[in-house]
Amino acid sequence: MPIPLFNSIASWLLKKRYHQIELFLKYPAEVQEEVLFQLLEVAEDTEIGKKYGYASIEKYEAFRERVPIVTYEEIEPLIERTRRGEQNLFWPTSIKWFAKSSGTTNAKSKFIPVSTEALEDCHYKSGKDLLCLYLNNNENSQLFTGKSLRLGGSKEIYQDNGSFFGDLSAILIDNMPLWAEFSSTPSNRVSLMSEWESKLKAIIEETTQENVTSLAGVPSWMLVLLNQIIEDTGKDHLFQVWENLEVYFHGGVSFNPYKDQYKKILPRKSFKYYEIYNASEGFFAIQDRNGADDLLLMLDYGIFYEFIPMDVYGTEQQEAIPLWEVKTNINYAIIITTNAGLWRYKIGDTVRFTSINPYRIKITGRTKHHINVFGEELIIENAEEALKTICIKTGSEIKDYTAGPIFMEGKEKGAHEWIIEFRTPPEDLNYFTEFLDNALKSLNSDYEAKRYNNITLRSPKVHMARENLFYDWLKANDKLGGQHKIPRLSNSRDYIEELLHMNK
Secondary structure, eight states: OOHHHHHHHHHHHHHHHHHHHHHHHHOHHHHHHHHHHHHHHHTTTSHHHHHTTGGGOOSHHHHHHHSOOBOHHHHHHHHHHHHTTOOSSSOSSOOOEEEEEEOOSSOSEEEEEEOHHHIIIIIIHHHHHHHHHHHHHOTTOOGGGSEEEEOOOOEEEOTTTSOEEEOHHHHHHHTOOHHHHHTEESOHHHHTOSOHHHHHHHHHHHHTTSOEEEEEEOHHHHHHHHHHHHHHHTOSSGGGTOTTOOEEEEOSSOSGGGHHHHHHHSOOTTOEEEEEEEETTEEEEEOOSTTOSSEEEOOOSSEEEEEEETTTTTSTTOOOEEGGGOOBTOEEEEEEEETTSOOSEEEEEEEEEEEETTEEEEEEEESSOEEOSSSOOEEHHHHHHHHHHHHHHHTOEEEEEEEEEEOOBTTBOBEEEEEEEEEEOOSOHHHHHHHHHHHHHHHOHHHHHHHGGGSSBOOOEEEEOOTTHHHHHHHHTTOOSTTOOOOOBOSSSHHHHHHHHHTO
16 A cells, blocks of 8 residues: 555544544543443453452442452462463453563562453554544644654563563564554564664664654663664764654653753654553553643543542552542542453552543652662662662661662663662672662562663662761751651652762
8 A cells, every 4th residue: 555545544544533532531430430330241250250249230339349459469369370371360351461560579570461352442542542642633744654663572472371471562562453563663573572782783774764754662762772873874863864753652751851862862843742651551641732741541441540549548548539539639549440350450650630621640650669760660679678688698787778860861871879878888889789780680670671781771879878868868858757758769869969969
């Protein structure tokens, strides 16, 4: 099919979807209730459906009272049974795919079930909607006259019984519909390569020969690729490589630390950035306006949403509320029920609603301390377990600590920077740092991947704090007392900069 004709047909089909989007914009509560009861009906004969009596649930309030809110650790036994070949435990259709995601308290990796319905009615539907919303806002777009450069993960096979696991991006690429594959670069063969350095060369070789009109991927990894393309081609910026490049679709980690670096290599005011909010558990929200800093919550993807106000999260007063009860400017933890069999599942993210007509959100962070600037998703449990192990091996004892990111700068890779106050210091801080790095790799598969060959993350930088540094910092910020705690992990450098200044 000639590209101009394909461009016209694709644009027409995608714009038709906008009328369906308008339906949940007008009737959000009704659409969400319909999603919930469809999920309950489909799953009523599963093991979980029978356990909680899905067939007799007729109102949302009964669902809330009867079905418990769960964490990954609580449903891991059911997931492991499914990975070993059992079916119809939490979802009736066969589940063969599992999105591998990073560490929890008790496991190096999570394995999130991905059903056929989740692939078709959530992930691929969202891809079309992303294009639909973009084209609706940019009627003169020439997006389909070229290809989208997508940057995904690698595929692995779970050897024991033939089920598959890998990065969500790899699962999506491996199951990609023909229309998406036709309009994407690099090829599936290259996209699914597992060795990063070889993959990087292959991507550059293929994509620089194409007319690339859009980019899609995680900002940290994409930046590594784009900087390498500029170096290899000897160009000053990317428009000298792809003159028709018009938009970058990004998600996965905060884009704020990378904005200025992207503007240097994409120096065109008309170039657009569109944010998405997706995870291994599902696709949730899409930026629906040019230049917006909030995202439209997508309500018809087979996901039913509930929210817990963060001021009561984890307390006896904790109670989830449905979408139609949320308010703006309140920080909420998200609870999801999905068409992959996750029932009232804590995904660990927090959001704030900027609007309830329509429902638009900003991602505000995680329910736990973490660092996720480069897609490493380092959580507090990883840090505590790593430090505990190292102290035993080095005979040291830690009083207080905090860590934050060192952002990428030009060709300089990112890193984590730690300030640690010891009660008993290690004999060799370099040896301690090396142990810390290796311990984190062993506990967190995403951190391990980002540290591979220093591609995105280089070795951590550790400072030994002077005596009473953290006490003095708390005092200076009027935070002395039992209710105030040292921020252990942060996505910004605010805390660490203050502490480094006081540590001089």
